[in-house]
Amino acid sequence: MLSLNKLLFRQSLLNNGYGIRFMSVVVDASKVVTPINKVLIANRGEIACRVMRTAKKRGVKTVAVYSEADRNSMHVAMADEAYLIGPAAAKDSYLRSDKILEVAKRTGAQAIHPGYGFLSENAGFADLCEKEGIIFIGPPSSAILAMGSKSASKDIMIRANVPTIPGYHGEDQEFETLRSEAEKIGYPVLIKAVMGGGGKGMRIVERPEDLEDGINSSKRESKASFGDDRVLVEKYLVHPRHVEIQVFADRHGNCVHLFERDCSVQRRHQKIIEEAPAPHLSEELRKKMGDAAVAAAKAVGYVGAGTVEFILSQDGSFYFMEMNTRLQVEHPITEMITKQDLVEWQLKVAESQPLPLGQNQLAIHGHAFEARIYAENPDSDFMPGTGKLLHLSTPEPSSTLRVETGVRQGDEVSVYYDPMIAKLVVWDTNREKALRYLRNALDEYHIVGLNTNISFLKRLSSHPAFQKGEVETGFIPIHRESLMAPQKAMSNDTLCLAVLSMILSENALNKSLNGVNGGVILSPWSASNAFRVNNVAERVIKFNVKDQKIQVPVTYNKDNSYTMTMPNGEKLTVSGSHLDAADQTLLKAYVADRFYPSVRAVKAKNSLFVFNDSQSYELELPIEVTSKGGDAASGSLLSPMPGKITKIMVAVGDKVKKGQPIILMEAMKMEHTIRAPQDGKVESLPFNVNEIVEDKKVLATIV
Template structure:
C-alpha cells in the first residue's frame, strides 16, 4: 500500500493519541529491584547499570545456563526450565511468577526473546509489573512490517516501494514482484535479525525464495507471512537511536552505520556513520522522531533506514527495544542508555533535550562470534579453553557474558562478545579497533576474529566506503587464505615448547634447582645436543632441528634451510624472545591437548600440532559423504535412497543456531544412505548422507 485515504489517517491518529495518553497517565514509583528476562551479554550489561544505581537484580536461567556469568552477577537467580528457549526464556508465565516471588517491581527484557512481545508486555501490566520497554500498542504497531509501513506513510516518513498486503497467494506475490521490478527482497512480516529474508534477482527463483523465507519465518516466529520489497543495489543500512518518555518528549541520539553484514546480520557497526552530511543527519533524525511519535512510543527504540547512494532514505522497520549495538551510541553521546530506560520506566522525563545532545568522537563495535568464516560463517559451539581480552577502559569495552572455561551452547546465539572502542576521530578509532582485535585471543573453538582484522584493514572499509553488500563485493580479499607462517613464527612455537619443558623440569625438582641430568635443556659435557622438533600445520609435517648452545640459546634450522639463533623467556604467561636481530615481546602461545596456537600480532594467528602416534586413523568416509557442519535438527529431506543427484543439488535442510542450512551434494552420483529422518537431532560431524 503506497497511499492512505484521509479517513484511515484520522483513525491512525486517533489510535496513536489514545495509546500516548494512556502512557502519559501511568505513574510509576521508584524502582528498587528488577528482573532481567534474558541471558548472556545483555543480562550482564543491564546488571552493571542497575548495580551502579543501587537497584537489585534478579536473573532467570535455563538448565544450560546454571553456571553462567550473568547468573553469578545477579543478586538473586531462579531456574525456569530446560535449555530450549521455548521452555525457559520464552515462558512469560514462569518469568512473571519469579518476578512476583522475588519482589521485583519491573522486568527488563533485554533484546531478543520476549523483548518485542506485546502479549508479554500486557502480561506484565496485568500483574502490576513495569515492562521496561514501550507500550504494547507500539510493539504491535511496529511488530508487523506491513502495518508499520502504513503508519509511516501516514506520518510522512519515507518508505520503500513494496507489497505488504494480506493476500499470500503465490500468484499475488509474483504479480506484485513484477510490478516492483527485480531484484526484490522477500521478508518475514514478523521478526528480524535477517531470519526469513531472501534476495530474489530473477522471476524463476521467486518460488524457491518465498518457500524458504516462509519456512524459516514459521520456524523462528510462528508466522509464515512474508512481504515483498524493492531491493536497492549498493545501499547502506543506517539506523537512528530514538528515546521517548511518557511526558511527550522524544529525541534522537544520532545514527549508527550497520551496513557491513553477513547473512543479513550485522558484524561491525560504527557511530556516527561515515560520509554523512549534517543536513542528511538532521533529516534522518527528524524522520526517526516522527516515526516514534506516530506510534506513541515510550523508551528506547531504533528506527532503521535504507540509505541509497543518491542520499534518499527509506524506512525499513523499527526495533522496539534496546539494540545489540547500543554501546557505540553510548560512547559518542556519553550517555548510559540503560540508565535512561530505568528513568523513563519510573516515569521521569528524559535526562536531556535534543539541543543538549552532541556527537563526541567516533566508535566501532565488532561482534565476536563462534563461527567459521571460511565455511560460509557456519556457527560453532564449544568450550572457551583460553580467553584473554584487551584491557577494558573508558575508551574500550568488552561486552560479554562468558568467561574462560565457559561453553558456547548450541541452544543460543553464538555471539561471544562485542568489542567496543572509541577515539577522537574515525581513523584513530579504527586503528584502536585493529590493535584491540590483535589482543583478543580465543582457543577452543572457531571464531571470526581473524576475519574482523581483515575486514577492518580493507582499504574500502578504511575509506568508509561501506554498503550492505560489502562482504560479497570484497569476498576475494576478505576470504583469502592466510599468508604462510614465517620462519620467526615457527621458531617462536618451537621456543615455547622448549621453555615449557624447562618450566616442567623446574616444577618437578624438590629444591627448585635443576641439575643437568634432570633438565630438558640439552646440556652435554663435550658436544652440543641436537634434537628434532616435529610439528604439523594444516596437515603438512614440519621438522625443525634444534641445536642447544652453551649460552642457553638455540640454533634452529627452518624448512627452507635458514638457521636462526633463538633465545627467550617467559614474562608472566607470555614470551619475550629474540630471533637473530629481531626482538619480540608479549607473544602468546597457548597449548591445548596436542595443539599450539600462536598469537603474533605482527604476523597473525597460526595453529600447529605435535603429532601423536596412533594405530589407526579410522575409516575413510569418502568424497561423497556429507557431514553435519554443526549440531542441529533435520527439517526436510529432498531425496530418497537410490536417487541420482547432481553436484550442488540440495539433499536436505538443517535448522541450527536459529538458521536454515541447505546441505548439497559434493558430487554427481547416487544416494546410498540417509541415516537420519526429519525432526531428528544430529550432532556435529555426523554423516548425513552418503553419495557414491
C-alpha cells in the same frame, strides 16, 4: 475499576465543622515517579551482564534467571540473586513468561528488563507484566504490536509522513497479485516475511521468471520460523546502506534521537560490524533521518529505547525499513559517541522520570566501532559453531575500549543459544584513529578451543574500501575474494617462537618436578641450560602443520640461547623467557635480530596455537618429546586435554615396555589410552582413579 495506569485519589476536606466535602482527582500513574530498587533481567549472556553493571552502579539489586545449561554462567555469578527456570532449550526456560513472572513476584522485583531477543518484543509478555503490577522496561504493548508487523508498520509510517520503500504490503497473498505488484515496482524486488526478522524469509528476486520460486521459498521459511507465511514485496535498492537511528521517549511527551549507526556490513542478513556516526553522512541528511525517526516513534506512542532502521540509497534518499522496539545489540557505540548510558536512561524512563537530556543538549563526540566476535567459520559460509573456550584473553578494557561479553575462559558456547562470544567496542576522536584502534584490539583478542571470526574481522577492518567508508549491505559478497584470502604461510620466525614456547614450558615443568631451593635447582641434571657431560645438548622437535610434517633440530647454547634449523635450512639463534611465571602463554623473545616484546602461545587439544604478526597458527604436537640430551621430563606422560582418570593399569615400581597402556582417561566424551613413551620403571603416578586432571598435567613418570 480503574486501570493500573489511572489511580483515583479521594481527598477528604473538613469544611469548617459543617460536614465533609469530597474532591475527586484523577492522577496519571504512568507519570508518577516510582523508584526501582530491584530488577529482574529476563535474559542471559552479555546483555544480562550489561544491564547488571548499570543497575549495580545505581544501587539497584539484580535478579538473574538461568537455564540448566547456564547454571555456572557469568550472568548468574554477577547477580545478587539467581533462580533456575528450566532446561537448556529457550522455549523451556527463557521464553517461559510464567516462570519469569513467578520469580519476579517471589523476589519482590519491581521491574523486568527483557534485554534483546527472547521476550523483549513480546507484546503478550508486556501485558502480563502490567497485569501483575510489574514494570516492563520497554515500550507499551501497543507499540510492540504496531511495529511487530512489517506491513502494519509501513501503513503507520505512511500516515506519519515517514518515507517508506515502494512496495506491496496488502493482505492478498495470491501469486498473481504478488506478480502484478512486483511488475509495478520494477525488478529487482525483495520478498520479505511480514512477521520476519534476522534475515529469515528474505529473498532477492532479480528476474520475473525467478519470482515464484522466491515467493515459495520465503513463505516456507516464514512459516517455519514465525508460524506465518505472509510476505510483502518491496523495491530492492542496489548498493544500499543500512543506517539506523537510536530514539528514546519518556512518559511526559518527550522524544529525542541519539544520532545514527551504520550497520551496512552484514553476513546472512545479520550485522557483523557497526559504527557511529555513519561515514559520509551530511549534517542535513543526519537531521532529516533523525527527525523522521522521532516522527516514527511518536506515531506509535513509543516509550523507552527503540531503533528506527532505514535503507539509505546512493542518491541520499532513505526509506523506513522497520522499528526494533527494544535496546539494540549495537547500542554501546551510541553510548560511546554521546557519552550517555542508555540502560540508565531505560531505568529512569521506567521510573517515569523525564529524559535526562533534550535534543539540543545531545552531541556527537568522536567515532566508535563495534565488532561482533562469533563462534563461527567464515570459510564455511559463516557456519555457527560450538565448543569450550579453552583459552580466552582480551585487550585491556578502558574508557575507550569495552569488551561486552557474558563468557569467561572455560565456558562453553553451546548449541542452545546465539553463538556470539563478545562485542569489541572502541572509541577515538575520529574514524581513522578509531579504526586503527579496532585493528590493534583485534590483534590482542585470542581465543582457543573453537572457530571464531576474529581473523575475518581483521581482514574486513583492514580492507581499503572499508577504510574509506565505502560500505553497503553487499560489502562482503562484493569483496569476498579478498576478504576470504587464505592465511599467510607460517614464517620461520613464527616456527621459532613455537619451538621456544615448548622449551620454556618444559623448563618450567622441570623445575616443578625436580625441586627448587630458594630459586636454585638442586641437581645439575635438572638444569634447563646447556650443561651436559661429554655431550652436546641437541634435540629434534616435531610438528604437524596442515598435514605437513615439520622437524626442527635444536642446539642448546651455553648462553641460554638456542640454535634452530628451519625446514629450508636457515639457522636462527633464538632466546627468550615467559613474561609472567603465572601465565606461561605469554613470552618475549629474540629471533635473530628481531625482538618480540609479547607473543602468545597456547597449548590445547594436543596442539600449540601461536598468535603472531596479526595471524594465528595451529601446530599439532605429540604428547611426549624425544630428547637426545636426556632431559628429566622426557619420560613424563602429560594429559593431552582436561579429563577424568578412569583406569590405571600399572603401579609405582612396575617395569613397562614402550607403547604399553598405562592410564585410561576420559575426555571430550571419548576414551584415551595413555601409553609408555619408552622402556623403563614407573617412578610416580600423581593421580588416582576418578580424579579430574587439567591439560598438560603429569600423569606418570617413567625412568
